[in-house]
Amino acid sequence: MSVFALCFQFIETMTSSLQQIMASTGNGLDYDKEQELKTFDDTKAGVKGLVDSGIQSVPKFFVASSEETCNEKSDLRHTHFNVPIIDLRDIDKDGARCEIVKEIGIASSTWGFFQVVNHDIPQDITDEVIESIRRFNEQPNHVKEKFYSRDKMKKVRFNSNFDLYKARFANWRDTLSCLMAPNPPPPEEYPEACREILLKFSKYVTKLGQDLFKLLSEALGLNSNHLTNMGCADGHVFYCHYYPACPEPNLTLGHTKHRDPDFLTILLQNQIGGLQVLHDNHWVNIPPVEGALVVNVGELLQVISNDKFKAAEHRVLANCAGPRLSVACFFTTHFEPSEKLFSPIEELLSDDSPPLYRGTTVKGYIDFFASAGLPAYSSLTRLRESNYELIRWKTNLVSILSLHGGGVRGIIPGTILAFWESQLQASLSWHDVVTNGVKSKWGNYGRPVYQSVDGFIQWTLTDVIIPTFDIRLLQPISFSTLKAKRNASKVSWLSDNCIGTSAAPYYMPPYYFELHASTGTKKFNLVDGVVAANIPTVLAICEVKREISQNKGSPCLNSIDFSKFLVFFLGTGSSKRDEKLETDGLKYTEASADHPMKDNRENLEKIGKDLMKKPVSAVNWETGLYEPMEERGTYKDALCELAERLSEERRFRRKYM
Ligand SMILES: O=C(O)CCC(=O)C(=O)O
Numbered sequence: 001m002s003v004f005a006l007c008f009q010f011i012e013t014m015t016s017s018l019q020q021i022m023a024s025t026g027n028g029l030d031y032d033k034e035q036e037l038k039t040f041d042d043t044k045a046g047v048k049g050l051v052d053s054g055i056q057s058v059p060k061f062f063v064a065s066s067e068e069t070c071n072e073k074s075d076l077r078h079t080h081f082n083v084p085i086i087d088l089r090d091i092d093k094d095g096a097r098c099e100i101v102k103e104i105g106i107a108s109s110t111w112g113f114f115q116v117v118n119h120d121i122p123q124d125i126t127d128e129v130i131e132s133i134r135r136f137n138e139q140p141n142h143v144k145e146k147f148y149s150r151d152k153m154k155k156v157r158f159n160s161n162f163d164l165y166k167a168r169f170a171n172w173r174d175t176l177s178c179l180m181a182p183n184p185p186p187p188e189e190y191p192e193a194c195r196e197i198l199l200k201f202s203k204y205v206t207k208l209g210q211d212l213f214k215l216l217s218e219a220l221g222l223n224s225n226h227l228t229n230m231g232c233a234d235g236h237v238f239y240c241h242y243y244p245a246c247p248e249p250n251l252t253l254g255h256t257k258h259r260d261p262d263f264l265t266i267l268l269q270n271q272i273g274g275l276q277v278l279h280d281n282h283w284v285n286i287p288p289v290e291g292a293l294v295v296n297v298g299e300l301l302q303v304i305s306n307d308k309f310k311a312a313e314h315r316v317l318a319n320c321a322g323p324r325l326s327v328a329c330f331f332t333t334h335f336e337p338s339e340k341l342f343s344p345i346e347e348l349l350s351d352d353s354p355p356l357y358r359g360t361t362v363k364g365y366i367d368f369f370a371s372a373g374l375p376a377y378s379s380l381t382r383l384r385e386s387n388y389e390l391i392r393w394k395t396n397l398v399s400i401l402s403l404h405g406g407g408v409r410g411i412i413p414g415t416i417l418a419f420w421e422s423q424l425q426a427s428l429s430w431h432d433v434v435t436n437g438v439k440s441k442w443g444n445y446g447r448p449v450y451q452s453v454d455g456f457i458q459w460t461l462t463d464v465i466i467p468t469f470d471i472r473l474l475q476p477i478s479f480s481t482l483k484a485k486r487n488a489s490k491v492s493w494l495s496d497n498c499i500g501t502s503a504a505p506y507y508m509p510p511y512y513f514e515l516h517a518s519t520g521t522k523k524f525n526l527v528d529g530v531v532a533a534n535i536p537t538v539l540a541i542c543e544v545k546r547e548i549s550q551n552k553g554s555p556c557l558n559s560i561d562f563s564k565f566l567v568f569f570l571g572t573g574s575s576k577r578d579e580k581l582e583t584d585g586l587k588y589t590e591a592s593a594d595h596p597m598k599d600n601r602e603n604l605e606k607i608g609k610d611l612m613k614k615p616v617s618a619v620n621w622e623t624g625l626y627e628p629m630e631e632r633g634t635y636k637d638a639l640c641e642l643a644e645r646l647s648e649e650r651r652f653r654r655k656y657m
């Protein structure tokens with residue numbers, strides 16, 4: 001059978017699914033995105049399959065928000081911006097090398113991007129690489145589809161949009177990825193259309209990568225072999241992109257904005273154009289230059305260079321001309337199950353330049369990146385924020401705000417927190433950890449901590465712990481910012497956590513939701529965590545202890561000193577045994593959790609206000625009764641003192657950082 005006959009047959013068999021996808025370009029109310037994506041994915045023909053079928057408009061799941069596609073930032077006044085082009089011809093001549101090192105250093109710290117010419121990779125090799133990727137994509141689908149897979153562990157795989165089911169919108173692009181080193185698959189596993197030339201290109205790129213890592217090491221003031229000795233050049237993967245011509249290029253993108261989660265990328269592109277880098281808040285074109293290769297700093301190099309080099313955001317526009325072809329060579333070793341940690345290079349650290357990131361394994365980093373669709377919450381931010389903790393745990397104080405009890409009685413502690421915020425101008429986020437933050441819609445708890453419940457738990461202004469209890473599994477489950485920052489499978493929606501912890505048994509039904517992580521789907525049936533974690537402060541102390549012991553290099557590593565903990569425990573209980581700010585003698589109605597009438601609400605607010613005027617009391621362990629400690633003044637005085645202490649601690653940390 002001829003190639004044409006095969007193509008024809010393929011188009012015939014796909015007609016019905018493609019017609020379905022084409023029909024979905026409208027705005028029908030019955031639009032089922034998940035189903036549309038699946039239908040598209042099942043064709044295994046990618047975006048090119050859609051184009052071949054004669055599609056005249058972009059299916060809805062490719063349509064990006066105008067904010068995402070807008071070109072506003074590529075302001076005409078800034079057309080003088082140009083990504084540096086660096087000539088490597090005289091790399092072995094002393095004086096010239098010095099200049100090259102300087103140029104590379106400046107480009108990597110300001111742009112994060114540059115182009116190189118005279119790089120020693122012959123033009124006929126790069127031309128043939130591009131041609132082979134065209135060949136692969138333009139062969140009949142029955143050949144290509146054998147490589148179609150979403151299995152991340154496959155060393156050779158073809159698919160359209162690695163994040164198809166997670167991304168906010170799909171990109172106008174198909175990609176063949178090939179692991180080239182270390183431990184490549186047997187050669188026959190690469191597609192025949194590009195096997196030979198990719199293997200050849202890989203040798204040239206390895207050499208160019210090693211040269212660039214040497215120049216980059218020198219630019220950092222390190223020994224030339226520093227970055228290669230760390231293992232930055234130990235592995236590379238080719239991402240071979242095919243961007244078909246797009247009928248409505250303004251509605252979508254070829255590649256959503258992102259930073260590369262590797263050490264370094266060397267990119268070969270054909271002459272179509274569309275690659276842009278965000279520089280100085282402007283999208284700047286990186287035009288194809290005859291014989292040039294684009295080089296860009298990856299996030300892992302930003303981490304180990306402690307921000308001396310910057311990984312810049314970039315994207316690819318869709319284009320009515322096409323196909324655009326590119327091969328991005330990622331220097332990464334994420335296929336290797338190594339525990340090796342990459343953290344800021346010691347030689348680059350000083351008092352003025354403290355470490356900005358916690359260490360990470362390459363695999364851990366990439367897994368976090370891949371677990372969210374683009375544009376993703378940056379893995380870099382996660383490591384950087386964690387570093388704040390790294391310094392935080394070295395300081396003198398760990399402050400925990402523990403909120404306890406709920407229902408309408410939450411108005412009592414709510415009144416006290418309102419005083420904390422409005423009168424003392426203090427923020428709840430000054431505490432290192434807040435547990436059990438949203439017990440009551442009456443209590444106004446935690447608003448400043450959550451900012452909004454419309455986000456992930458790791459986005460809170462300070463770390464929170466939300467204890468819940470799963471009534472199907474019969475086990476406590478606590479959601480925590482620290483856990484989510486460490487482990488992508490613990491990421492969850494704050495709103496789900498909040499509803500879960502609010503589902504007080506007997507008052508409300510358990511709350512059901514699902515979490516889709518790369519490790520599988522988890523199902524939750526949650527009620528209020530008080531069932532198991534009666535005093536959530538203990539959970540907070542345990543988490544902080546774990547955090548301290550995981551922060552290698554912390555002086556507190558082996559000596560967890562409980563005198564560091566400052567706990568502000570605010571409860572609503574009616575029992576005399578309850579802690580500090582408890583008011584004795586709540587009447588039956590006042591102590592009830594579900595008496596929301598106006599008069600009771602006002603009364604509870606008054607109880608909160610009156611409480612602040614009372615003298616600070618402590619339990620007399622002989623009698624079990626609360627007795628005033630005259631020398632401590634009122635609770636209001638104690639709150640002022642606490643706010644002052646936390647504010648001082650914040651000033652100290654700011655200076656330390
Ligand atoms: O195709 C391009 O020019 C860019 C590709 C890219 O940014 C990537 O693969 O990370």
Ligand SMILES: [Fe+2]
Pocket residue numbers: 258259260314328
């Ligand atoms: Fe990229």
